[in-house]
Amino acid sequence: MLKQDKKVLLSVPLDNAFVSVATSVVENAAAALGLGRSEALSLTLSAEEIFTYLCRVGGADQTVTICCTGGVYYVQTDFEFSVKDFDMRAFNITAKARFDDEAGLQEMGLLIASRSVDRFQILEKKGQGMRLSLIKEKVYPPGGEESADTRASISRWTLKRPHAEELKLFSLLVKAHHSGEILPEFFEYPGKVIDMVASGAYQASVALSPEEALAGGILWHWMGERTVECFGPYVFNVTDAPSLSEALIEACLSTIAKTPAVGLIVRFASRHLPRAHFEPLGTLSLTTKAGRKIRMTAYFRQLLEDPGLSVWVHPVLKDFLEKEYARLVLPRNIRGVTDKGETRHRHSVLSSAFVRSQSQVTLRPLRYGADSQANLKAHIRLFHEEGIRNVFFSMDLGIPWQVGFIPFLLEAGFSPRVILPHAGRGDMLLFQWEKQGK
Amino acid sequence: MNPVPLDKLVPPHVRGFEAYIPSKPDEVLKKLYGCSRLFRLNNNENALGPPPAARSVIDRFPSSRASVYPSGDAYPLRCKLADKFGLDPDQILVGNGANEVITFAIKAFCREGDNIITADKTFAVYEWVAEFSGYQARLVPLADFGFDDEGMLERIDERTKILFICNPNNPTGGFWDEKKIRGFLERIGGRQIVIIDEAYAEFMEAKDYPDGISLIGTYPNVVVFRTFSKMYGLAGLRIGYLVGDLEVVNIIRRTCVVYSVNVLAQEAARAALDDGEHVLRTREMIRQGKDFLIRELNLLGLSYIHGGGNFMMIHLPMSDSLAYRKLMTRGIMVRTMTGFRFPNYIRVTVSKMEAMEAFIEALEGILREGNT
Numbered sequence: 001m002l003k004q005d006k007k008v009l010l011s012v013p014l015d016n017a018f019v020s021v022a023t024s025v026v027e028n029a030a031a032a033l034g035l036g037r038s039e040a041l042s043l044t045l046s047a048e049e050i051f052t053y054l055c056r057v058g059g060a061d062q063t064v065t066i067c068c069t070g071g072v073y074y075v076q077t078d079f080e081f082s083v084k085d086f087d088m089r090a091f092n093i094t095a096k097a098r099f100d101d102e103a104g105l106q107e108m109g110l111l112i113a114s115r116s117v118d119r120f121q122i123l124e125k126k127g128q129g130m131r132l133s134l135i136k137e138k139v140y141p142p143g144g145e146e147s148a149d150t151r152a153s154i155s156r157w158t159l160k161r162p163h164a165e166e167l168k169l170f171s172l173l174v175k176a177h178h179s180g181e182i183l184p185e186f187f188e189y190p191g192k193v194i195d196m197v198a199s200g201a202y203q204a205s206v207a208l209s210p211e212e213a214l215a216g217g218i219l220w221h222w223m224g225e226r227t228v229e230c231f232g233p234y235v236f237n238v239t240d241a242p243s244l245s246e247a248l249i250e251a252c253l254s255t256i257a258k259t260p261a262v263g264l265i266v267r268f269a270s271r272h273l274p275r276a277h278f279e280p281l282g283t284l285s286l287t288t289k290a291g292r293k294i295r296m297t298a299y300f301r302q303l304l305e306d307p308g309l310s311v312w313v314h315p316v317l318k319d320f321l322e323k324e325y326a327r328l329v330l331p332r333n334i335r336g337v338t339d340k341g342e343t344r345h346r347h348s349v350l351s352s353a354f355v356r357s358q359s360q361v362t363l364r365p366l367r368y369g370a371d372s373q374a375n376l377k378a379h380i381r382l383f384h385e386e387g388i389r390n391v392f393f394s395m396d397l398g399i400p401w402q403v404g405f406i407p408f409l410l411e412a413g414f415s416p417r418v419i420l421p422h423a424g425r426g427d428m429l430l431f432q433w434e435k436q437g438k
Numbered sequence: 439m440n441p442v443p444l445d446k447l448v449p450p451h452v453r454g455f456e457a458y459i460p461s462k463p464d465e466v467l468k469k470l471y472g473c474s475r476l477f478r479l480n481n482n483e484n485a486l487g488p489p490p491a492a493r494s495v496i497d498r499f500p501s502s503r504a505s506v507y508p509s510g511d512a513y514p515l516r517c518k519l520a521d522k523f524g525l526d527p528d529q530i531l532v533g534n535g536a537n538e539v540i541t542f543a544i545k546a547f548c549r550e551g552d553n554i555i556t557a558d559k560t561f562a563v564y565e566w567v568a569e570f571s572g573y574q575a576r577l578v579p580l581a582d583f584g585f586d587d588e589g590m591l592e593r594i595d596e597r598t599k600i601l602f603i604c605n606p607n608n609p610t611g612g613f614w615d616e617k618k619i620r621g622f623l624e625r626i627g628g629r630q631i632v633i634i635d636e637a638y639a640e641f642m643e644a645k646d647y648p649d650g651i652s653l654i655g656t657y658p659n660v661v662v663f664r665t666f667s668k669m670y671g672l673a674g675l676r677i678g679y680l681v682g683d684l685e686v687v688n689i690i691r692r693t694c695v696v697y698s699v700n701v702l703a704q705e706a707a708r709a710a711l712d713d714g715e716h717v718l719r720t721r722e723m724i725r726q727g728k729d730f731l732i733r734e735l736n737l738l739g740l741s742y743i744h745g746g747g748n749f750m751m752i753h754l755p756m757s758d759s760l761a762y763r764k765l766m767t768r769g770i771m772v773r774t775m776t777g778f779r780f781p782n783y784i785r786v787t788v789s790k791m792e793a794m795e796a797f798i799e800a801l802e803g804i805l806r807e808g809n810t
Binding site: 128249250253254257258259260276277278279301302303304305306307308329330331333 | 441456459461462466467470471558562565755756757759760762763764766767773774776777778779781782
């Protein structure tokens, strides 16, 4: 099995003379780690812009560490540095090029960098500088169609870890048999599913009949340090769907029991999800191209005895959280956060993760700033203009500064919808944009 | 000050190991879950507490003795145990709970590249100690809720050092009878150490339940673990022991931390051994509690697993961790079983009737509410 542990590491002075060293390492590493020519060049362009920007705002006596890691279906390039004046504002998708001053031109590079990759993450390491991660995924051909034979016929099956061809067929059968359900986008690309599992980031279990016909399967991955998300269980052509779906969930559970996982979350529940294993967390709705609203219930299963947790909240949402935690029977110490006029960063930063096939975007706060409200509004405006139908905001209630966004979210027309227990440093709270706010 | 370079200092097997977080103290839990009383039915403690003779030792313990080291190797207690079982005192090692003697045994026999074999759904400490010490734990699925002898034998290779059998098994209560255990030991042929964990031996009334200690004479590769935490109600004092062949125990002694068992635990344990009535009273309480639970669970239409020991496993039509939280709000603390790889099962300690009635009442309540 391929594993995501191939790394290329470079430590280089923040000096323009080394630009070509940095870019050639990233370009060659990206290609060697499996990216196609076009994606490798995009990642290289992004890395070049970041490096050039860091050279401008940092000193030539400083160094940056660049690490390219192969994740089989993606390549991640991390920059670790200690530059004080790194302005992350350009990583807002709403940022626009400004040509009127020197600072505007400098940020232009960051703008290009952020648009040239699929995802980015920014981590401020207390007292140890910053890590900026650029992630570029491989491009895969769509999987095509497999006709769904709906006659129930398989009565006996055994579970196993699938090989590549079984995963390919599994992806096609999921689409064929579960076409009426909201499916994760990766099932459109069976090659990607194979690489996701080959990378070790995702795990899968499938059921085979004695004749080796595929009867169903399940996929799962770690969402963070303590939460696992599963997709499915998907069941095809079996006489006893509840038994198989239960066996698939138990296969997943037995793998993650006795690991650091605290909970198992299901956002894309199939119709075969054995409800007795799960607790409903709440419901999101997805609006289709035809304007139809599809309700998606998120489910949760805790793997350990809940030890209790502190969560932060803005006073305007305290009642909501108290009621939700009482409904979910989750013991939480709810602590208030208020703005007392303390000095903030000038600029806030929000990351935007798109699922284009579902016209969906999820915002995540990377930094709170004095312009948080305006920045949020600008994002909503942009999504509205681009016709994005489903806008979510994901907040970590374990990180006090993130809850500063709450009043602006409510004012902008977001509603709190689902608590994902232990999914971040604390619980995550998902908001959905319902209507144009004030 | 530079940050500690933990990535370089910490060995991979420790980095990849998840620390066990014990439950919070009762007072904290009661506040968290908003309950005014708490029945602890999660740790298989003895609700009758220690035997009266041990209580008396604890009550009369002079505080001045706290400044004096205890017997470093629990010599008086080992002599008493030796008298009771007809052994040489040096065939016994006493530890700070049975968990510590598990560590002694694994350290004594394993080195890098070695493995231990046990079941996948059993007391987790054998697996944990092996893994955080850098040895492989080979886990064999249970067969019909008991240890699978054939499966364990199949997994042995030249690097297998110890096979752990929990008899009766925690949490299923299944046990091997004497014939089965002798057959297993014959096939091992003395090539590996076989540890029989008899933490719940004193609860066993089945005629075919084997006494592991009596097997040591015939099979010198057998080591037996026992504890004062369960039947003898001394869990808070942390004291357990192992028994084995003299030569084997002399090897384990080399990895044994001396002075780890405090004087109060040693003296209370010594007193506890004299009280045969306590064992009978506890067994009676367990019988009564189990009868009640079985009757009520049948009425509720719930399936359950029980055998030896002061506990039962109950299969719920809901997530065990949700059941745990809901039961906690009603002042009942049980053990969830997903971590033991038994999803949707809870393990409940069989206790006094007041607690059993409160448990059933709470269970009925949460079943009515369902998964929401």
